[in-house]
Amino acid sequence: MTTSLRFLGAAGTVTGSRFLIDSDGRRLLVDCGMYQGDAALRRRNWQPFPVEPTSVDAIAVSHAHLDHIGLLPLLSRAGFTGPVYCSEQTARLAAIVLRDAAHLQEEDARYAARHGYSRHDPALPLYTHVDAERCLDLLRPVPFGKPVAVGGDLSVTLSRAGHILGSACVTVTTGVDGTVVFSGDLGRIDHPLLEPPDPPPPADQIVVESTYGDRLHPRADPDRVARVIRAALDRGGTVLVPCFAVDRTEILLVRLREMMAAGMLPRVPVYVDSPMALATLEVYRQAVRDRSPELRPAVLDSARDPFDPGELRLAHGIDESARLNRPGLPCIVLSAAGMATGGRVVHHLIAQLPDPRNLVLLPGYQVPGTRGSRLLSGATAIKAYGRYVPVRAEVLGVGEFSAHADADGILDWLRRSPGEPHTCFVVHGEPAASAALADRVRTDLGWNAVTPHDGERVSVYR
Numbered sequence: 001m002t003t004s005l006r007f008l009g010a011a012g013t014v015t016g017s018r019f020l021i022d023s024d025g026r027r028l029l030v031d032c033g034m035y036q037g038d039a040a041l042r043r044r045n046w047q048p049f050p051v052e053p054t055s056v057d058a059i060a061v062s063h064a065h066l067d068h069i070g071l072l073p074l075l076s077r078a079g080f081t082g083p084v085y086c087s088e089q090t091a092r093l094a095a096i097v098l099r100d101a102a103h104l105q106e107e108d109a110r111y112a113a114r115h116g117y118s119r120h121d122p123a124l125p126l127y128t129h130v131d132a133e134r135c136l137d138l139l140r141p142v143p144f145g146k147p148v149a150v151g152g153d154l155s156v157t158l159s160r161a162g163h164i165l166g167s168a169c170v171t172v173t174t175g176v177d178g179t180v181v182f183s184g185d186l187g188r189i190d191h192p193l194l195e196p197p198d199p200p201p202p203a204d205q206i207v208v209e210s211t212y213g214d215r216l217h218p219r220a221d222p223d224r225v226a227r228v229i230r231a232a233l234d235r236g237g238t239v240l241v242p243c244f245a246v247d248r249t250e251i252l253l254v255r256l257r258e259m260m261a262a263g264m265l266p267r268v269p270v271y272v273d274s275p276m277a278l279a280t281l282e283v284y285r286q287a288v289r290d291r292s293p294e295l296r297p298a299v300l301d302s303a304r305d306p307f308d309p310g311e312l313r314l315a316h317g318i319d320e321s322a323r324l325n326r327p328g329l330p331c332i333v334l335s336a337a338g339m340a341t342g343g344r345v346v347h348h349l350i351a352q353l354p355d356p357r358n359l360v361l362l363p364g365y366q367v368p369g370t371r372g373s374r375l376l377s378g379a380t381a382i383k384a385y386g387r388y389v390p391v392r393a394e395v396l397g398v399g400e401f402s403a404h405a406d407a408d409g410i411l412d413w414l415r416r417s418p419g420e421p422h423t424c425f426v427v428h429g430e431p432a433a434s435a436a437l438a439d440r441v442r443t444d445l446g447w448n449a450v451t452p453h454d455g456e457r458v459s460v461y462r
Contacts, residue, residue: 165292
């Protein structure tokens with residue numbers, strides 16, 4: 001077997017994206033993601049990497065979400081010193097995301113040590129800010145559409161994926177053995193900020209995500225969303241939105257601006273309370289100023305700041321954040337993390353969930369086992385920082401804010417391929433979602449489609 005592909009993560013689960021190409025003595029890793037979700041998944045992050053990190057020549061990452069880049073600091077600490085290829089915007093966002101992740105893990109470890117509920121003695125972070133800074137030195141931004149030589153016959157080319165700013169599909173050319181296209185996370189064609197994904201290039205094998213592989217996004221219903229938010233504001237409550245700092249915060253600000261401008265919502269203060277979200281917001285604003293070709297013309301040509309609903313307030317410090325636990329007036333608070341796994345939003349949930357006047361709006365996919373998933377499933381209490389908090393606030397999931405392509409969107413992207421691959425590998429989804437998408441690929445496109453197992457190795461061939 002001259003060239004092989006191994007599935008080292010995101011097989012049988014929706015997180016931990018990691019795929020290894022071995023070709024003629026060269027080794028390329030595509031994505032280096034962290035596992036998120038229940039305790040069994042998170043424990044995988046502490047396991048030794050499946051191959052010796054010093055044996056990896058280079059890494060190519062699709063985008064700056066933790067389930068695609070979150071273990072880069074660990075690999076770097078374990079001896080990887082090669083280049084990490086990514087888009088320019090991914091490099092900017094990765095610096096924000098990984099520094100924040102390291103900070104939160106150090107904070108959580110200190111909190112666990114003080115309160116004695118860690119499994120480790122002493123409580124340890126998965127990695128530290130020193131580890132994060134070390135791996136950031138390895139980032140090598142490359143432009144979309146320009147092949148980059150990895151070594152030997154291996155090369156990498158990035159194309160737009162339209163999921164978040166900087167997100168990319170990764171094409172790996174192996175020379176005589178053929179080409180593998182990795183979708184990364186695909187965006188929606190109706191993303192309010194970003195241009196849609198580029199079509200896939202010719203490929204011998206395609207590795208495609210299936211986060212929403214068994215479902216369709218609900219038709220956008222801003223009237224329904226506005227009614228629920230307005231009702232909570234009218235009863236004097238806080239609307240708390242656990243949201244991903246990267247892209248989701250910006251989408252929500254754009255949508256809130258539209259609803260307030262149309263009179264669907266009253267003009268109330270809208271707080272962004274997350275250091276990572278504030279830094280990310282500045283990256284998006286800079287992309288608007290630079291007229292990035294990733295952004296839609298309507299966003300670039302807006303006469304006003306597209307991210308300001310009119311009463312935008314940025315919570316920079318801990319004291320400002322603490323006041324938002326009980327803000328004392330109707331308002332909307334956007335705070336990371338998107339699945340309520342950590343960060344300032346957990347403190348807000350502890351303070352606000354017991355009050356039935358409040359609304360918790362969950363605007364995206366919730367990995368099973370996360371606090372967000374338990375809230376969405378109707379939990380009457382959730383555990384946070386070693387204690388149970390009663391859930392009396394209204395909880396609502398809103399799928400139309402997702403930045404992922406749904407099943408139809410993924411199929412449409414695959415359908416734009418210039419030819420049929422030998423195999424379409426369906427990954428990065430819960431088992432039911434991956435199986436459903438693989439079945440549709442076989443039925444609708446007539447392609448050979450499989451759902452690989454974790455650790456499985458397959459041949460790459462023309």
